[in-house]
Every structure is written in structure tokens, then in C-alpha cells.
Amino acid sequence: MIIVGERINGTRSRVRDAIMARDADFVEEEAQQQAEAGADYIDVNAGTGPEREADDLAWLVQTVQAAVTLPVCIDSPSVAALRAGLEAADGKAMLNSASAEEARMKAVLDLAGLHAARVIGLTMDDSGLPTRAEQRVAIAQKLVAKAEEIGIDRDDIFLDPLARAVAVENEQGAAFLDAVAGIRQSLPGVHVICGLSNISFQMPARRLLNRIFLAMAMARGMDAAIVDPLDGGLMAAVCAGRALLGQDDMCMGYIEAHRGGRLAEWS
Amino acid sequence: MIIVGERINGTRSRVRDAIMARDADFVEEEAQQQAEAGADYIDVNAGTGPEREADDLAWLVQTVQAAVTLPVCIDSPSVAALRAGLEAADGKAMLNSASAEEARMKAVLDLAGLHAARVIGLTMDDSGLPTRAEQRVAIAQKLVAKAEEIGIDRDDIFLDPLARAVAVENEQGAAFLDAVAGIRQSLPGVHVICGLSNISFQMPARRLLNRIFLAMAMARGMDAAIVDPLDGGLMAAVCAGRALLGQDDMCMGYIEAHRGGRLAEWS
Numbered sequence: 001m002i003i004v005g006e007r008i009n010g011t012r013s014r015v016r017d018a019i020m021a022r023d024a025d026f027v028e029e030e031a032q033q034q035a036e037a038g039a040d041y042i043d044v045n046a047g048t049g050p051e052r053e054a055d056d057l058a059w060l061v062q063t064v065q066a067a068v069t070l071p072v073c074i075d076s077p078s079v080a081a082l083r084a085g086l087e088a089a090d091g092k093a094m095l096n097s098a099s100a101e102e103a104r105m106k107a108v109l110d111l112a113g114l115h116a117a118r119v120i121g122l123t124m125d126d127s128g129l130p131t132r133a134e135q136r137v138a139i140a141q142k143l144v145a146k147a148e149e150i151g152i153d154r155d156d157i158f159l160d161p162l163a164r165a166v167a168v169e170n171e172q173g174a175a176f177l178d179a180v181a182g183i184r185q186s187l188p189g190v191h192v193i194c195g196l197s198n199i200s201f202q203m204p205a206r207r208l209l210n211r212i213f214l215a216m217a218m219a220r221g222m223d224a225a226i227v228d229p230l231d232g233g234l235m236a237a238v239c240a241g242r243a244l245l246g247q248d249d250m251c252m253g254y255i256e257a258h259r260g261g262r263l264a265e266w267s
Numbered sequence: 268m269i270i271v272g273e274r275i276n277g278t279r280s281r282v283r284d285a286i287m288a289r290d291a292d293f294v295e296e297e298a299q300q301q302a303e304a305g306a307d308y309i310d311v312n313a314g315t316g317p318e319r320e321a322d323d324l325a326w327l328v329q330t331v332q333a334a335v336t337l338p339v340c341i342d343s344p345s346v347a348a349l350r351a352g353l354e355a356a357d358g359k360a361m362l363n364s365a366s367a368e369e370a371r372m373k374a375v376l377d378l379a380g381l382h383a384a385r386v387i388g389l390t391m392d393d394s395g396l397p398t399r400a401e402q403r404v405a406i407a408q409k410l411v412a413k414a415e416e417i418g419i420d421r422d423d424i425f426l427d428p429l430a431r432a433v434a435v436e437n438e439q440g441a442a443f444l445d446a447v448a449g450i451r452q453s454l455p456g457v458h459v460i461c462g463l464s465n466i467s468f469q470m471p472a473r474r475l476l477n478r479i480f481l482a483m484a485m486a487r488g489m490d491a492a493i494v495d496p497l498d499g500g501l502m503a504a505v506c507a508g509r510a511l512l513g514q515d516d517m518c519m520g521y522i523e524a525h526r527g528g529r530l531a532e533w534s
Contacts, residue, residue: 166510166511166513166518167518170510170513170515170516170517170518171513172513173510173511173512173513174511174512174513177486177512199511203510203518203521203522204521204522204525204526204530205507205521205525205530205531205533205534206534207534208503208504208507208530208533208534209507209510209511209521211507212482212504212507212508212511213507213511215479215482215483215486216482216483216485216486216508216511216512217486218483219444219482219483219484219486219487220486220487233533233534236475237475237479240472240475240476240478240479240480241479241483243433243437243440243470243476244433244440244441244466244476244479244480244483245440245441245444245483246433246437246438246439246440246441248437249437250437251433251434251437251470254470254471254472254476255470255471258471258472259471263471263472263475264472266472266475266500267472267473267474267475267500
């Protein structure tokens with residue numbers, strides 16, 4: 001299970017202030033805390049205006065890299081900002097994200113191919129967000145075909161079947177889970193990732209829903225997630241999920257988390 | 268999701284004492300508490316010696332039925348005790364359990380057929396407990412073929428793929444989950460059930476593992492479980508799982524559980 005830590009995001013006002021003030025200490029501490037909590041990638045999203053986003057993202061990438069040895073996940077709707085972030089990155093970064101929208105697919109995948117970066121592909125195209133599992137799988141296949149044409153390895157492709165709110169459409173949790181299984185079955189070698197929080201939009205007790213949904217998606221083959229690693233209940237669920245799926249040799253990760261007191265509150 | 272409440276079990280010393288003293292108040296309260304917490308069946312297991320188990324089980328069945336309107340799940344290794352329990356039961360009971368062992372399969376299935384009872388079938392045979400998913404599915408198929416020969420409807424058959432401890436065999440969680448999916452796929456119309464607690468045998472923080480494993484099994488198609496309904500974290504996971512799988516119309520069950528304060532501790 002690959003954990004992408006989502007906390008350094010300019011939509012959080014404290015992060016936005018840090019970006020504006022070039023407050024490296026704050027950003028470094030956010031990166032370090034997420035690394036200690038078990039993140040494998042640190043997502044950086046500036047969320048600032050088009051005239052400055054590229055500069056902000058490059059600064060975030062450099063600042064995070066000065067603080068931790070983890071790779072970054074460069075997160076922007078702008079291809080120019082993704083490029084600036086990638087040029088500032090050492091080693092193998094991840095791009096968040098491509099989609100199957102015509103204007104975006106080739107540009108982002110070309111960038112990933114050029115820099116040998118990993119890339120997240122959202123299963124949406126110019127007709128919008130799909131509702132049915134088969135539509136998501138079909139878009140995933142299109143994205144992977146395009147990525148392979150460019151020379152991107154399947155191991156560098158992370159497909160996000162896009163969770164939709166169960167409060168709005170009751171059947172969308174099951175449709176997402178079927179898409180996870182469908183992608184894993186029809187595209188062996190790719191990864192499946194998602195940002196969890198949409199699933200619980202407009203519901204009470206959201207963290208419980210997010211955590212149980214993560215376990216369910218792991219059981220269907222999801223092997224990466226964009227989450228807040230400081231959410232102890234969520235990371236306890238990841239830890240349990242790894243042990244239960246045979247991804248934790250001798251269950252030592254779980255036993256060590258228990259010894260470190262990281263499970264008690266959730267058991 | 269069908270919840271079989273497991274608390275009235277003579278291996279608990281307090282329950283054993285109540286059986287010996289014919290303490291109906293204690294048994295009634297255990298039944299009522301489980302009913303209020305969301306049980307659909309009340310399991311009764313006397314766990315006493317062969318010379319008295321049939322009488323004890325009949326008394327437990329009558330005592331539970333006097334306290335709640337829920338059906339009972341009659342739980343014994345002894346066919347004679349199962350028969351005595353069934354004869355004391357009103358309405359549609361469940362038998363816990365048949366298996367594919369020669370000495371047991373026909374006797375328990377005949378009993379279920381005769382009384383139009385539902386029946387749990389353990390996926391084990393005379394060669395023991397299977398390790399691989401395909402072995403479990405093959406035994407399930409054998410059990411269902413035999414049950415259908417007797418005239419038992421698939422809707423009355425609950426297959427238990429038998430969880431084994433991940434602490435002892437790391438890969439057994441995944442094998443169980445694959446068996447759940449395999450049974451649902453190859454035997455449409457049957458139910459899949461399990462007792463959860465074996466999965467976490469010899470592990471620390473067991474309740475967290477049980478809860479996450481339940482969510483994972485629900486995501487693969489398990490639709491019943493033998494559990495302690497007074498375990499608030501487990502029932503919160505069931506509640507979240509139902510909402511996430513589209514089994515909770517308008518998510519009202521989840522929203523009401525939240526309003527009733529039953530989720531707060533777990534979110």
C-alpha cells in the first residue's frame with residue numbers, strides 16, 4: 001500500500017499563508033510529520049493563481065526535498081505548473097494528474113514520459129465523470145494504451161477510478177469498488193489509487209466512512225491512496241489491511257504499530 | 268448484512284453458570300441487548316456435556332424466544348442437540364452447522380430440510396480445513412449440491428469459508444477473501460457468513476483486525492457474520508459498510524446511527 005500524504009495543499013489556509021510568506025519551516029515540518037506517520041510520497045499542491053503557481057510549486061518541491069528523502073507528488077490542474085514542479089524535483093516524482101480529456105491526456109503523459117515520472121490518471125474524459133464501473137475501466141484502458149505508446153511502464157501508472165459521494169448516489173461506492181477490481185483484472189501491472197474523501201461528502205462521521213471504504217478498496221485491489229497520514233484511525237486501518245492481505249511479513253508492521261501505541265485508540 | 272449475535276455461548280463462564288442455574292433473566296437480557304444492538308439472529312450454544320446438551324439447548328431456545336421476536340441460530344457439534352433445539356424453536360431457525368464431513372453433512376442437512384430451517388455449511392471435509400480458496404469453493408459446491416438434492420433453497424444456505432489466523436499463516440486472509448468472492452460468483456443465491464475472531468488469533472489489537480476484516484469481506488460479497496453485536500466498533504463498521512455498498516437506502520441507517528451517538532467513538 002503506497003501512501004501519498006495530502007497535507008501540503010494550498011486550499012488549507014495555513015499552507016496558503018506559508019506559500020505566500022515562503023515559510024519553509026512550516027512546509028518542512030508538514031513534510032517531516034507525514035514521513036514519520038508513514039507517507040511514501042509527499043503531495044504538493046500550491047493552489048495559487050496561474051501567474052505564480054509554477055514558481056510556488058517549484059518552491060514547494062525544493063522545500064519538501066530539503067526536509068525529507070521521500071519523492072514528491074506534484075499536484076496541479078496546470079500542465080505548465082506540473083512541468084515547473086518536475087524540473088525542480090530530484091529523482092522519481094509522481095504527477096497528479098492526467099485524465100482522458102483530450103486537452104490534458106497527451107500533454108501530461110508526454111511530461112511524465114520525458115522525465116520518467118510516475119503519473120496518476122483520473123478515469124474521466126471530455127464527456128465528464130463516469131458513473132458505471134465499466135465506463136471507468138474503459139477510460140483506464142484508453143489512458144494506459146496512450147501511456148504505453150509514449151513508453152511509460154505500467155508500474156509507473158496509477159489509475160484513480162474517482163470516488164463519488166454515496167450520500168448523493170447510493171450505488172456509487174459499489175460502482176467504484178467494481179471499477180477497482182475491473183482495472184486490476186484487465187490491466188495487470190498498473191496501480192490503483194484514489195483520494196478518499198469524496199465518498200463521504202455530505203455525510204456525518206466522515207472519517208469512519210473513509211476508513212472503512214479504504215479497507216474495502218484494498219480488498220478489491222487498490223494499492224495506493226492519497227490521504228492525511230496524520231489521521232491515526234486511517235493509518236491503523238491501512239496497517240490492519242496490510243496484515244490481513246498478507247502484505248506485512250510475519251505481521252511485524254502491525255505488531256510494531258501496536259507496540260508503538262499507534263493502534264490502541266482504534267481497537 | 269445479516270448479524271448473528273454470538274454472546275449466548277456456554278464457553279463464556281457467565282453463560283455456563285446461567286445454564287446450570289436455569290437463570291432465565293440473564294439469558295433473556297443477553298438476547299434483548301443483542302436484539303437492540305442490531306442482531307438478526309440470536310445464536311445459542313450450550314457447550315455442556317453430551318448427557319445434558321440437548322436439554323440445555325432446548326431451554327436456551329425457549330428462553331430466548333420468550334425474550335425477543337428474533338429467530339434463533341442453534342449451535343452445536345451434536346446432531347441430537349441440534350434436533351432438540353430445532354424442536355423447541357418457533358418459526359424459521361438457523362442451524363450452526365453442517366460441513367462436508369461424511370458423518371455430518373447428510374445428518375445436518377436432512378434436519379434442516381425436515382424443519383425448513385436455514386443452515387450454515389462450513390467448508391471443511393474429512394481431509395480437514397482447506398488452505399486454498401479453490402478448495403473452499405469446491406467444498407461449498409459439494410455442500411450446496413447435497414442441500415439442493417434434499418430440497419433446501421439456496422437462500423437458506425449460508426457458507427462459511429473458515430477464516431484461519433493470519434499470525435500463523437500470513438496468506439490466509441487473502442485466501443479467505445478470494446473464497447468469499449469465488450463462492451458468490453459460482454453459487455449465485457447462497458449467502459456467505461463467517462465467525463470473525465479466528466482471523467486475529469495470536470495477534471494484538473484484535474478488535475481492529477476483526478473490524479477491518481469484516482469490511483474487506485463485505486466488499487468481496489460476504490453478507491452475514493457471527494459476531495458480538497455489543498462490540499460498538501464492529502457494528503459501526505457494519506453500518507458504514509452497508510452505506511458504502513448501497514445497502515442502506517438514502518444512507519438513513521448510517522445517519523440515524525450517528526444521531527443516536529453510536530458512531531462518534533469510532534469516527
